[in-house]
Amino acid sequence: MGDPGPTGRFGDFGGRYVPESLMPACLELEVAFREAWADPEFHRHFESILATYGGRPTPVTECHRLSDRLGIRLLLKREDLAHTGSHKLNNVIGQALLTERMGKPRMIAETGAGQHGVASATAAALFGLECTVFMGEVDTQRQALNVFRMELLGAEVRTVTSGSRTLKDAVNEALREWVATVEDTHYCLGSVMGPHPFPYMVREFQRIVGTEARAQCEALLGGAPDVVVACVGGGSNAIGTFSGFVDTGARLVGVEAAGGAAATNGVPGVVHGMKSRLLQDEDGQILEALSISAGLDSPGIGPEHAHLGAIGRAEYRSATDEEVLGAFSALAETEGIIPALEPAHGLAWIIAEAGRDIPAGSSVLLTLSGRGDKDVAQVRELLAGGR
Amino acid sequence: MGDPGPTGRFGDFGGRYVPESLMPACLELEVAFREAWADPEFHRHFESILATYGGRPTPVTECHRLSDRLGIRLLLKREDLAHTGSHKLNNVIGQALLTERMGKPRMIAETGAGQHGVASATAAALFGLECTVFMGEVDTQRQALNVFRMELLGAEVRTVTSGSRTLKDAVNEALREWVATVEDTHYCLGSVMGPHPFPYMVREFQRIVGTEARAQCEALLGGAPDVVVACVGGGSNAIGTFSGFVDTGARLVGVEAAGGAAATNGVPGVVHGMKSRLLQDEDGQILEALSISAGLDSPGIGPEHAHLGAIGRAEYRSATDEEVLGAFSALAETEGIIPALEPAHGLAWIIAEAGRDIPAGSSVLLTLSGRGDKDVAQVRELLAGGR
Amino acid sequence: MPEVTGELGAMERSLRARRDAGSKLVVPYVMAGMVPEWIEVLQAVASAGADAIEVGLPFSDPMIDGPVIQAAGLASLGRATTVHGVLDALAGAEIGVPLVVMTYYNLVFRTGHRRFAASLRESGVAAALIPDLSIEELDPWAAAAAWGGVETVLMVAPSSPQARVAAIVARAQGFVYAVARMGVTGERRALGADALAVVRRAREGTDLPICVGIGISTPEQAAEVCEVADGVAVGSALVRRLLDGEGPEGAARFVARFREALGP
Amino acid sequence: MPEVTGELGAMERSLRARRDAGSKLVVPYVMAGMVPEWIEVLQAVASAGADAIEVGLPFSDPMIDGPVIQAAGLASLGRATTVHGVLDALAGAEIGVPLVVMTYYNLVFRTGHRRFAASLRESGVAAALIPDLSIEELDPWAAAAAWGGVETVLMVAPSSPQARVAAIVARAQGFVYAVARMGVTGERRALGADALAVVRRAREGTDLPICVGIGISTPEQAAEVCEVADGVAVGSALVRRLLDGEGPEGAARFVARFREALGP
Ligand SMILES: Cc1ncc(COP(=O)(O)O)c(C=O)c1O
């Protein structure tokens, strides 16, 4: 997957739709990122932190018992084992390094359930940067423990009371803060979303997931798997994974929450600085996504996913809350791995389609983008409520 | 650290103090373990699961910012990055493999806060074993989420209502259950405690921590660190760590909770099948340990620690709850790592003694035995209460 | 359908004429649909001396707006305001001064560039200001606007390097919107240090009227900035009064104070 | 200090004599200190036909005890029972049958092997049963017990291989405690399948009296097992009645039913 060029285009999607106040910052960031990414020393530093601090490479685990049950060969790329419990670390380490390189003493970030906020606060602590995390009021109440976690890590959590008071508004508020503080502040965006160069830059920082997985699959399978699956919120773990397999014959499948399936139900539009597929009404007002998984409740997908879907290189599917709870329990019971609800969407699709859309005997790689500890309390309530 | 022989003696400590009903099981287990441990295929299988499933090797992280602050060179052995979030996984994978090898379809385990219970349930799920976890009633109430976690993993959690209804009684109850079901059940004990061969076997399964760390220190420091520190509840992460450095000049320091300092305040005695240092009254009644860290609330230490202390090869220190909370926050703020409260004890001692009992400029390795996610809610309450 | 015109737009002609006659421009902002009598507000504001009016089309995700304008947008959406409804209402009303629709790009994109331009024109709206549409992404809209005879107001910011300022003002129509400070819309106690500098920098590349906006809250601030600028855009300070229920008369009184401070 | 004796202990002599005379042995268990009148319970139980009595010394971590005995131990510790207090009380009382103290090794170890043995002897206790002391770990206590003239009762279990059974019974004194089933103390509806087998296996290596314990709850079970065994130890079933408040008389009535079922 290539360079989207100076305008940040992935086919019809991407671009830079921000107020003039932010344009210089986006341009400056692009220059800084391109310089850094061309610098072997930056790569060395990035990879060394991910190894000695973040726990990379993460293993690929073969699921023997669940594979038997499904009649396929299921492999998991274990991002749940990365420090802070998800692939989000790759991105924040990259952006924190860049922040330091740009000489900015402060990072801001948006967060929904708190994963990216905790990861950002973590990276900021590691680099001694100031950090402010924007979080919708609804989410600070639902995820009070993550608020405390970020505070422990030395970050300030700012409650967002505008709009729907959830992730989408946290992004808006972070962008607004960035406008006001761009001089000394980097906006550490959490997925392959937003204005160029974010979708490109975050993909490059997440590429390590796919690069590792490709080599690991080579060793295990002697080649690429038949199907490569990842969940899609904004799409960073998916794009990172896909980037390792886009030049193989593997089917690439992104799985969204049925209640927030922007790739399937969205139409082209512009929000948060990018052109992509968005959930919106007739007028162009952005709709809220709603599922059991806060990390997938994004009204849009990253522009490169919109492009990969448009050209048919990747397919996008969705899973219902009920299917996801089933997959969550199945992986815990058969493999001793409690997944985050987000990648449980990918697993739910695999379980539903094994022997159907996924022919029996196929090898399937799923990126397990995060661990489920954060979700256990919620699932407990959901299952208790369902009984 | 050597083989404690057929009687399981570490100097004056260790042994096998169990009812006759259990003696044959202990003897059988010793034979099975010795055979397995002499079998390269078993080692290969053990190490391969820990690598591809458990995320080993875990990295050693150099703490740049905290080191600067303390005037020492601080390294962390990152067991927090192992699957399920602590070193406990090493032991349960070893014992589950052994259970399978002995042809037993079922494992039982005791747990306090739930770490070893979750790890045991995890290993049981992975191997398709039945699993029952004994947990004191006080603990099942304090740690309801971990109870649910174990149930998600397919384990049965049995509430222990005897005695103080905490860890100590969960061990008794697990031993009682083992007496009744020894035919088809393995008791997967959670630390280097209990009757021979447990202290020996669990040490061998945890030895991987020290072996890895030794090689990693060699690469980073060109030799062993000046001081090697680990927290001591039963002592499994400490003994695993020490085993990699016992033949070097490194000081070995085990740090207990001040409210449960069996190595310092304990006197020789016999409980849970072993002779060791125990917290007990004049009559020999066992006392409960009490600290903020459930994982260290053991009234005794593993017999090998009692021995290492007696011969002066290791030193045992303690940290107060207050020091521990300070260390917990310090690591989060300076390095972006939220430690479990257990290893925060080790860090608390390091912070207190850097530049004093630990000379400035010393290199210090701390085994970060687990991550703090499990403790965040408790710390939040403690800090809120303290304000 | 109107003809494509290469000439100056109606708003620009009008504002240039006022400016060239020595007047300072007052451009109030009103969020369409935020109160039931919003059309009356526009009329009252026009009568009170506005030279043009920014009409906000509410958007769910108003990136550059501060709390006051956000609240007005939310109120408007809560009253089921649609693009169509707003433009229909404007088509049926006589306001008396040029109107510039201020909204975010997705509403334009979703409607379709040409359809949107045509609808503005049909409703008698002279111009559009789309803050999240930078010059890099401007072409599709600019083409449709030219085709539809709609002027496009562009913003310059304190952070814009001089080369960008030059490129922006070269494409701006109607007037140049000079952003007074880095940050979102909202009232401020004092004028930012950047406000005058950004006007001076814009002036180097254009003889278009230059209005300063973002944070202009009082007639005194307006007077101060108009020592360099040609006029002011007044948003949050006015919208807050409308949210507080001051109605068309209150809005008119407030705009009149600016008119007074800046001269006739 | 008593002299070291190589001869048969007093309890063993007494139990052998009863067994050799064709009687079956009844050995009730009472937790010391569990009720204020526990000494009276011992006396009542002795009068009701017990041949010896197990006196439990409560321990905080009673590994092999089921819920009933655990509760009695907890009750006793709650009443501040100490090793010293129990032995002093026994020293001052006349029970009438041999006593065997049942406790866990830590109380012995903590007190000191010789001191513990001497204290037992001084209190008139004939023997000790320490379930968590396997023959592998027995030597230090065995030496002290021999020195103090205290007999050591040992257990054989259904899981013990024949070689272990032989080694155990060879060192046992007083009687052999044959564990009726794998599991902890507590009442059971039916006798375990293992009970008779373990007695038979023990019999091969010794002519000591063999009493079956763990789960003997009714006189009927006692009678059944005594077709092979020489007697029974009755613990939880009796202790539960004491916990229920039945007192010395109730305890005596209960033991009398066993005496009756097994003959004089
Ligand atoms: C574990 C996990 N997976 C996936 C996502 C979705 O993000 P993305 O689609 O960018 O990978 C999140 C977001 O919080 C997450 O926490």
Ligand SMILES: Cc1ncc(COP(=O)(O)O)c(C=O)c1O
């Ligand atoms: C993270 C962690 N560290 C340490 C311990 C103490 O165990 P040990 O002393 O056996 O390492 C525990 C026990 O639960 C634990 O969870």
